[in-house]
Every structure is written in structure tokens, then in C-alpha cells.
Amino acid sequence: MxxxxxxxxxxxxxxxxxxxxxxxxxxxxxxxxxxxxxxxIAKWSVQVKTSGKTQIDSFSKHKESMKKTMDFLKANGIEDGIKQAVYLGPASIKEYETKHPKTNEIIRTEWITYQNIEIESRDVYNIQKTHSQITELLGKGVRVKPSRPEFTxxxxxxxxxxxxxxxxxxxxxxxxxxxxxxxxxxxxxxxxxxxxxxxxxxxxxxxxxxxxxxxxxxxxxxxxxxxxxxxxxx
Structure with a gap:
């Protein structure tokens, strides 16, 4: 062989x-x-999601969650550079209403802010390692939804x-x-x-x-x- x-x-x-x-x-x-x-090559995306009682409240919390997420990625060697690209998608804010099942009265209003972080890197093993550790952010109050990395x-x-x-x-x-x-x-x-x-x-x-x-x-x-x-x- x-x-x-x-x-x-x-x-x-x-x-x-x-x-x-x-x-x-x-x-x-x-x-x-x-x-x-x-x-x-590794391609990976991370969605950060926050909620608040008002649009301003949701976005304010979102900025803090994004900072914690970007700090975490940077601490793990993931930042925009020669060997990798980090792209921040636009933030999206949506209003969700919960209604009473009988009266149809609005009983709660919640604002959700979403934002995706797209990563492409040649350091494939570091992406694999960071993916396995990113749920640590949950302990810091950050709601993250990482995709499974794609290796090509x-x-x-x-x-x-x-x-x-x-x-x-x-x-x-x-x-x-x-x-x-x-x-x-x-x-x-x-x-x-x-x-x-x-x-x-x-x-x-x-x-x-x-x-x-x-x-x-x-x-x-x-x-x-x-x-x-x-x-x-x-």
C-alpha cells in the first residue's frame, strides 16, 4: 500500500x-x-438570540450577548484575518404576541432579536474544538444556537x-x-x-x-x- x-x-x-x-x-x-x-476549510455559523419585553430592551440585551459571544470566539483564536473570515449578519427583531385561547386577548408581548455570525476558517481543528465548547456561553446567560461545522x-x-x-x-x-x-x-x-x-x-x-x-x-x-x-x- x-x-x-x-x-x-x-x-x-x-x-x-x-x-x-x-x-x-x-x-x-x-x-x-x-x-x-x-x-x-471549515464553515460554521452561530446564531445569537435574545428576548425582551420591549424592542429597546431586547436589543440592549442583544448587544451584551453579542459582545460576550465575540469575546469568546476571539479568546479561542477566531477573528477576522488572513486565514479566516468572520462575518456578522444583520440583526433582526420580531414581535411575538401570546393570546388567551378563549378571549383572544393579548396577554404577553415579547420582542426577539436574532443575529448570525458566519465563520470560514482554514484552521479546521480549532473550529472543531471551539464548536464543542461554545455551549459554555449558556452559563453566561447567552442563548446561542451553533450549527454543525461543514468541513470541505x-x-x-x-x-x-x-x-x-x-x-x-x-x-x-x-x-x-x-x-x-x-x-x-x-x-x-x-x-x-x-x-x-x-x-x-x-x-x-x-x-x-x-x-x-x-x-x-x-x-x-x-x-x-x-x-x-x-x-x-x-
């Missing part, structure tokens, strides 16, 4: 052949090139051609081995059917006919599948 180190792409490479079939004077094999890699890989497109080439090359090797056992010889390429890419958590067995792209983990496996048909000489 070869070990690859290509920029931010580190992992083991292996090639599989899922099966083969022969039709007339051809042989078709399905090869899959699988590699492991680590994400290099910025150089994925550069790897696709290389992986398909490896799958095609291995498919020929496998076809030649199968043909040799049958007393035949593999000829020229007749047809190529490029399949979908499966990007999954490490060692996952899940596949999708439309392809998949799991963003829940930093470490991932990517599999490229290619069906190749060769001519067979008797």
Missing part, C-alpha cells in the same frame, strides 16, 4: 476491482481508486483527474490478469463509463448512485469509480 503526501492531501491509496463481465470479444472491469485526505477540501477538483487515471490504469491491469487466466489477451480500449465520486467518513461502506459528499468530519475517504471495456483477443 503506497502512502501519498500531496500538499494538504495525506493518506493511503488503494485500487479495487469490483467485478467484471465479458460480452462477445470484450471484457468490462470496474475499478475504484480510493484515497484518504483531510479537509482544509479546496483542492478536490485537482485530484479527480489523477484518481480517474489511476482507476483506469488499474482496470487494465486487472483485465489483463483475468484475460490471461482465460487464455486471451486484452486489446484496445472500447468504452469508458466514469462513475460518481463518493466522499465519506473514513472506512464508510455507504454509497449513493448520485455520489455523496460528507461534510461532518475533517478526515474523509474519497472513491472514484470507472467502468472500462477492452477488446479481447483470443
Amino acid at each position: 503506497a502512502v501519498l503526501s500531496l500538499g494538504g492531501f495525506i493518506g493511503a491509496s488503494m485500487v479495487l476491482v469490483r467485478g467484471f463481465r465479458t460480452v462477445e470479444n470484450t471484457i468490462t472491469v470496474t475499478g475504484a481508486s480510493t484515497e484518504s485526505f483531510e479537509s482544509d 477540501y479546496s483542492k478536490l477538483a485537482d485530484k479527480r483527474v489523477d484518481m480517474l487515471a489511476k482507476a483506469a490504469k488499474d482496470a487494465r491491469i486487472r483485465a489483463e490478469a483475468i484475460a490471461l487466466e482465460a487464455g486471451s489477451e486484452v486489446g484496445g480500449l472500447k468504452r469508458v463509463n466514469t462513475g460518481v465520486f463518493q466522499i465519506t467518513v473514513p472506512n464508510s461502506t455507504k454509497v449513493s448512485s448520485w455520489g455523496s459528499y460528507d461534510t461532518t468530519t475533517i478526515k474523509k475517504d474519497i472513491t472514484a469509480v470507472m467502468g472500462v471495456t477492452f477488446a479481447v483477443k483470443k
Whole structure:
């Protein structure tokens, strides 16, 4: 098993052949090139929510909650800079009324202020760590609703051609081995059917006919599948 180190792409490479079939004077094999890699971009959002009896009361509390949240993020190394971007969305204030179920009389009015903090960072492990700790803000009276971070890989497109080439090359090797056992010889390429890419958590067995792209983990496996048909000489 070869070990690859290509920029931010580190992992083991292996090639599989899922099966083969022969039709007339051809042989078709399905090869899959699988590699492991680590994400290099994390996207994460945090919603801060406050409530008050009046619009002014709600917004005043919201400013304090936002300060505590931004201070927490900064203390954990998350602030606008070269390696990451922190964007504050506009604050939104809504009025909610609670009515009596029988008389329809308004018995309570509450103002809710929402604001989202959008984060994109190349320090993926720090985002993962901070996400696991952000509920500490609840103990400080801050109502936060963090999303699950999305981990992606910025150089994925550069790897696709290389992986398909490896799958095609291995498919020929496998076809030649199968043909040799049958007393035949593999000829020229007749047809190529490029399949979908499966990007999954490490060692996952899940596949999708439309392809998949799991963003829940930093470490991932990517599999490229290619069906190749060769001519067979008797």
C-alpha cells in the first residue's frame, strides 16, 4: 500500500476491482481508486438570540450577548484575518404576541432579536474544538444556537483527474490478469463509463448512485469509480 503526501492531501491509496463481465470479444472491469485526505476549510455559523419585553430592551440585551459571544470566539483564536473570515449578519427583531385561547386577548408581548455570525476558517481543528465548547456561553446567560461545522477540501477538483487515471490504469491491469487466466489477451480500449465520486467518513461502506459528499468530519475517504471495456483477443 503506497502512502501519498500531496500538499494538504495525506493518506493511503488503494485500487479495487469490483467485478467484471465479458460480452462477445470484450471484457468490462470496474475499478475504484480510493484515497484518504483531510479537509482544509471549515464553515460554521452561530446564531445569537435574545428576548425582551420591549424592542429597546431586547436589543440592549442583544448587544451584551453579542459582545460576550465575540469575546469568546476571539479568546479561542477566531477573528477576522488572513486565514479566516468572520462575518456578522444583520440583526433582526420580531414581535411575538401570546393570546388567551378563549378571549383572544393579548396577554404577553415579547420582542426577539436574532443575529448570525458566519465563520470560514482554514484552521479546521480549532473550529472543531471551539464548536464543542461554545455551549459554555449558556452559563453566561447567552442563548446561542451553533450549527454543525461543514468541513470541505479546496483542492478536490485537482485530484479527480489523477484518481480517474489511476482507476483506469488499474482496470487494465486487472483485465489483463483475468484475460490471461482465460487464455486471451486484452486489446484496445472500447468504452469508458466514469462513475460518481463518493466522499465519506473514513472506512464508510455507504454509497449513493448520485455520489455523496460528507461534510461532518475533517478526515474523509474519497472513491472514484470507472467502468472500462477492452477488446479481447483470443
